[in-house]
Structure formats: C-alpha cells, structure tokens
C-alpha cells in the first residue's frame with residue numbers, strides 16, 4: 001500500500017487534530033470529510049478535496065482505507081459499524097461507546113468484517129507518558145504500588161458532551177477515561193482488564209453540580225481502583241478546574257516515583273502584560289505568567305498516535321492492548337462500574353477479564 005486513503009467523520013475539535021496529525025504524515029492522503037456542519041471551514045483549512053453530509057455516502061468510496069470517527073460519543077457505535085460493513089479500518093475517538101453492549105458489538109462486527117478497530121487513547125502515545133512507561137518497564141522505580149492520575153479543565157466546548165445521553169455521562173467519562181485508559185496500558189496484562197474493584201464519587205448533574213448547572217452529567221468525578229496485583233489507582237475527571245487543562249500523573253513504586261505534568265510542563269515561562277494569542281487548551285486568560293504549550297497536539301500524543309494507527313494499516317499490525325477494541329471496551333466497563341458505585345454508594349467488585 002502506497003498511501004493510506006483516509007476519510008474523516010466529524011468536522012470540529014477532534015476532527016481538526018486528526019487532520020493536523022495526518023497532514024504531517026507522508027503516508028496519508030485525506031480523501032474526504034463527512035459531517036453535518038462546518039464542512040467548508042475544515043475542508044479549506046486542511047485542503048480536503050471532497051465533503052459529504054452523509055457519512056454512508058463517503059464510505060462507498062473505494063479509495064478510502066481508513067476512517068477517523070470524530071463524532072459525539074453516542075454516534076460512535078453506528079458509524080463504526082457502518083465503516084466496518086463498508087470494509088474500512090476504523091479509528092474511534094474515546095470513549096469507544098456510551099454503553100458496554102455497543103462496545104462489544106463494535107468489536108464483534110469489526111472482527112467479522114476483518115477490519116481493524118483502533119481505540120484513540122492518546123495518553124498511550126504522549127511522549128512524557130511513554131517515557132514514564134519505559135522507566136517503569138525497565139524496573140527503575142521497582143514494583144508499581146500506586147498511581148494517581150487526572151484530566152481536568154473548566155468545562156467542555158461541545159454541546160453533545162454537556163448532554164448526559166449523548167455523552168454517556170459527564171466529566172468522568174469524558175475526561176476521566178484518559179487516566180483510566182493509561183492505567184490499563186501501564187498495569188494491564190496483554191488483552192486483559194486488570195481491575196478488580198472500583199469506588200466512585202461524583203456530583204449529581206444539573207442543579208446537583210458544583211458549577212455547570214446546565215450539564216446533565218456530573219461536573220466532578222473521582223474514583224479509587226484496585227488492580228489484580230494489588231496496586232491502587234486514583235483517577236479524576238472534572239470541569240471545576242480553572243486555569244487551563246490540567247493533566248497529571250504520579251506513579252509511586254517500591255524503589256522510586258515519577259511525577260508527570262502533561263499540560264503545564266512547557267519549558268517556556270512567559271510573562272505578557274497584554275496576553276499571548278494562545279497558551280494551552282482551555283485557558284481563559286493568557287496575560288501575566290503563562291506556560292505556552294510547545295506543539296500541543298504532538299505532546300498530547302495525537303500525532304504519534306495517528307502515525308501508529310496508519311502504520312497498523314500499512315503494515316497490517318495488530319494494535320497493542322491499550323489502543324485496541326478490547327481496551328476501549330475495558331474502559332467503558334470500568335467507567336460504568338464507577339457510575340454504579342456512585343449510584344449505590346458501594347464498592348463494585350468485578351472480574352471484567
């Protein structure tokens with residue numbers, strides 16, 4: 001295969017960083033984009049030759065090998081199934097689906113149609129988090145005992161993510177799924193969900209939220225998880241964090257520890273009286289002292305992630321556990337267990353392997 005022909009479904013935030021990543025990749029040609037709005041803007045920005053209002057029409061094209069699903073969460077299932085039935089390999093943004101049955105069905109159909117289902121957990125490719133994994137794997141901090149990880153910011157830009165039904169929850173599924181996915185990658189056995197118990201606490205949505213009273217889902221979620229080899233994990237996903245997107249991971253081992261600051265770790269300290277044009281995702285002020293991101297899309301993992309998925313298609317590789325369909329399913333199962341724990345006030349014990 002010379003160049004991989006790509007079709008993007010979606011036209012806004014996630015579609016933009018998929019296009020950015022593909023445009024840096026010499027093995028890719030973006031053939032078309034399908035969405036219900038913003039088509040003119042995205043096709044102009046990334047020089048995409050064809051646009052479609054109906055993604056099914058786009059999937060009829062023979063020159064598209066790979067589809068990027070950059071749509072609201074509740075649409076992931078139907079679009080992945082349609083892509084698989086059209087014989088396309090699929091990259092699905094997080095979460096894989098809004099419920100366990102849909103996620104299982106997506107895996108089954110992709111397997112039957114012999115197409116790859118790749119789960120876009122960018123934390124598995126973010127250079128600082130990949131480096132941390134190498135240090136863990138070489139044994140330099142001993143046995144991992146405890147990991148604390150979070151993605152938090154001041155609220156979603158997407159109207160779909162504010163609606164509990166179309167999102168599948170609130171901040172916990174939308175943001176907390178990143179640390180959960182990374183923990184599976186870090187501590188998971190090949191292809192097996194290593195989590196044995198979870199306990200979650202969240203705000204209640206709407207009037208029971210701390211800040212975002214218009215959001216149907218929670219605006220604050222935290223949870224404790226226990227892994228089968230005894231490790232503890234603590235994860236957070238909230239919309240009450242002002243000052244820019246705050247992604248942090250702390251890994252505590254028997255012989256050492258690591259603290260990773262994914263979003264504020266810029267080597268630049270900038271002071272501007274009038275403010276700079278952009279600092280980091282979800283900052284509302286950029287004057288005074290800031291830490292402007294350096295190649296944010298690369299650093300968050302999107303560019304290496306999509307390069308890896310393109311290689312999986314070109315070289316017919318099986319995506320590793322963490323970014324395959326089974327890890328996507330495991331994340332959905334764990335998030336659902338956290339929601340159940342919050343609703344019942346009890347720890348949920350399970351073997352999801």
Ligand SMILES: NC(=O)c1ccc[n+]([C@@H]2O[C@H](COP(=O)([O-])OP(=O)(O)OC[C@H]3O[C@@H](n4cnc5c(N)ncnc54)[C@H](O)[C@@H]3O)[C@@H](O)[C@H]2O)c1
Pocket residue numbers: 009010011012013014015034035036037038055069070071072073075093094095120121122157158159160174
């Ligand atoms: N990996 C990450 O860090 C990351 C970051 C942001 C978003 N995401 C994920 O990407 C996905 C999209 O999020 P977003 O922020 O781009 O949302 P968005 O609201 O910015 O864009 C939604 C897109 O969906 C399209 N759309 C809506 N309904 C449609 C339909 N019926 N048919 C075709 N297109 C339709 C809209 O045209 C729009 O382009 C979500 O699943 C989200 O969780 C991942």
